[in-house]
Amino acid sequence: MYTFLIADDHPLFRDAIKQVVDERWPDATIIEVSTLEEAREQAIENDDLDIVLLDLNMPGAEGFSGLLGIRNAAPVLPVVIVSAEESPDVIQRALTCGALGFIPKSSSKERIGDAVHAVLLGKTFVPPELAEAIEEKRRVDDGLRERAALLTPAEVGVLELLTLGKPNKIIAYELDIKESTVKAHISAILRKLGVHSRTQAVLMAKTLDFG
Incomplete structure (x- = not known):
């Protein structure tokens, strides 16, 4: 039994x-x-x-x-x-x-x-x-992951630091890149994730367990 x-x-x-x-x-x-x-x-x-x-x-x-x-x-x-x-x-x-x-x-x-x-x-x-x-939650998560898969490794690195609340200047310093490059990566991240602000990007990243 x-x-x-x-x-x-x-x-x-x-x-x-x-x-x-x-x-x-x-x-x-x-x-x-x-x-x-x-x-x-x-x-x-x-x-x-x-x-x-x-x-x-x-x-x-x-x-x-x-x-x-x-x-x-x-x-x-x-x-x-x-x-x-x-x-x-x-x-x-x-x-x-x-x-x-x-x-x-x-x-x-x-x-x-x-x-x-x-x-x-x-x-x-x-x-x-x-x-x-x-x-429905599963379908939404799958959609988010499909969008996140479009990010390059460099963009993922920036997104991970965004989830920690770090400003552009600190992200640039830690990744040893120019601040203008950070801004370009953030613009690409927002576009690929289909969001309009870094706050929305961070929320989505946390949903997907980035950072």
């Missing part, structure tokens, strides 16, 4: 997830951990694990580091994020980082059970009511 790893630092929520698993899979083995380090150790050492239910914002996690750490430790082990976050951006990023499912903590017990069941069958689960917004 299945072996579940529930990783959440809140005992009450671990109990809630455990109840869902007990009701849906009464013969399952359930392992509970409250830290990322314990979760990672289980992912590495426990060959019986079938699925990990992971809180995205456990202490010690920065962004998606907890998810990435487990994915790197056990690449074939299915991981489902269970989080209070519900934005399409966060869900899309979690899927991009290797999660096979995303369950908002506001979900009903039935929804949680259905989501886990889908992942155990090899499917990907996202909240149906958010699926369209997530797909």
